[in-house]
Amino acid sequence: xxxxxxxxxxxxxxxxxxxxxxxxxxxxxxxxxxxxxxxxxxxxxxxxxxxxxxxxxxxxxxxxxxxxxxxxxxxxxxxxxxxxxxxxxxxxxxxxxxxxxxxxxxxxxxxxxxxxxxxxxxxxxxxxxxxxxxxxxxxxxxxxxxxxxxxxxxxxxxxxxxxxxxxxxxxxxxxxxxxxxxxxxxxxxxxxxxxxxxxxxxxxxxxxxxxxxxxxxxxxxxxxxxxxxxxxxxxxxxxxxxxxxxxxxxxxxxxxxxxxxxxxxxxxxxxxxxxxxxxxxxxxxxxxx
DNA sequence: CAAACGTGGCC
DNA sequence: TGGCCAAGTTT
Numbered sequence: 001x002x003x004x005x006x007x008x009x010x011x012x013x014x015x016x017x018x019x020x021x022x023x024x025x026x027x028x029x030x031x032x033x034x035x036x037x038x039x040x041x042x043x044x045x046x047x048x049x050x051x052x053x054x055x056x057x058x059x060x061x062x063x064x065x066x067x068x069x070x071x072x073x074x075x076x077x078x079x080x081x082x083x084x085x086x087x088x089x090x091x092x093x094x095x096x097x098x099x100x101x102x103x104x105x106x107x108x109x110x111x112x113x114x115x116x117x118x119x120x121x122x123x124x125x126x127x128x129x130x131x132x133x134x135x136x137x138x139x140x141x142x143x144x145x146x147x148x149x150x151x152x153x154x155x156x157x158x159x160x161x162x163x164x165x166x167x168x169x170x171x172x173x174x175x176x177x178x179x180x181x182x183x184x185x186x187x188x189x190x191x192x193x194x195x196x197x198x199x200x201x202x203x204x205x206x207x208x209x210x211x212x213x214x215x216x217x218x219x220x221x222x223x224x225x226x227x228x229x230x231x232x233x234x235x236x237x238x239x240x241x242x243x244x245x246x247x248x249x250x251x252x253x254x255x256x257x258x259x260x261x262x263x264x265x266x267x268x269x270x271x272x273x274x275x276x277x278x279x280x281x282x283x284x285x286x287x288x289x
Numbered sequence: 290c291a292a293a294c295g296t297g298g299c300c
Numbered sequence: 301t302g303g304c305c306a307a308g309t310t311t
Binding site: 080240 | 291295296298
């Protein structure tokens with residue numbers, strides 16, 4: 001019998017999926033949700049240790065909600081994009097107060113929580129609750145682009161056509177759809193990678209349109225490079241690192257010792273205050289919220 | 290829609 | 301060495 005891309009991918013996943021803690025049954029929906037926040041734009045290898053610490057310290061949403069948001073930021077460590085820690089704390093608070101302490105199962109309820117966009121809502125509903133949703137992350141988008149559209153890379157932003165394709169091929173049965181979501185993400189992460197795809201190991205190589213077309217190279221605009229060295233972002237990171245390490249409020253002088261450029265560090269501190277990642281005390285010192 | 294938002298590893 | 305890339309969201 002002829003197997004489809006979806007069937008082949010799900011079969012491959014059964015034998016090749018990584019043993020990740022948030023895939024264990026005991027992780028629960030909260031574990032899945034925490035992992036999804038941490039994995040936004042962040043590699044699995046860097047998430048693993050922080051995830052373990054978080055789940056041990058805050059096994060339920062209410063446990064995190066009971067702490068200050070600053071503790072969430074501190075425990076976030078160097079994962080990057082620390083506003084995610086703030087939003088995860090805010091989401092936990094919303095779950096504790098408005099959802100009986102239980103991570104909601106519906107896409108709409110999840111989507112309304114801070115820090116949860118289209119991808120994360122679909123992912124939590126699918127992975128934690130087996131709901132039927134098109135889960136479109138960078139991995140899945142690349143797999144679809146190659147296997148179905150014959151392109152090396154998807155466009156910079158998700159297109160309507162892409163969503164339609166994802167919905168069109170989504171298995172009818174919710175459990176099958178959830179299996180496909182997990183499997184296609186894993187395929188994109190391990191085999192159908194951005195740089196050097198392992199087509200020899202790919203379960204759908206024989207059906208891949210990109211391969212069939214002779215691997216045409218990407219046309220169209222390159223992805224915007226994200227510089228970092230010397231940027232305001234790096235400056236913010238340096239200042240926040242000082243606040244994370246300090247357990248009493250620090251002087252502006254102490255904070256500013258972490259960065260040479262005067263104009264930049266002033267901008268960065270204001271940004272941290274505006275974002276709620278730092279607060280000024282009555283005696284004009286600074287600390288985590 | 291583009292820009293802002295961290296950080297580290299890899300080729 | 302430096303650009304690219306990593307399970308995105310918000311404004």
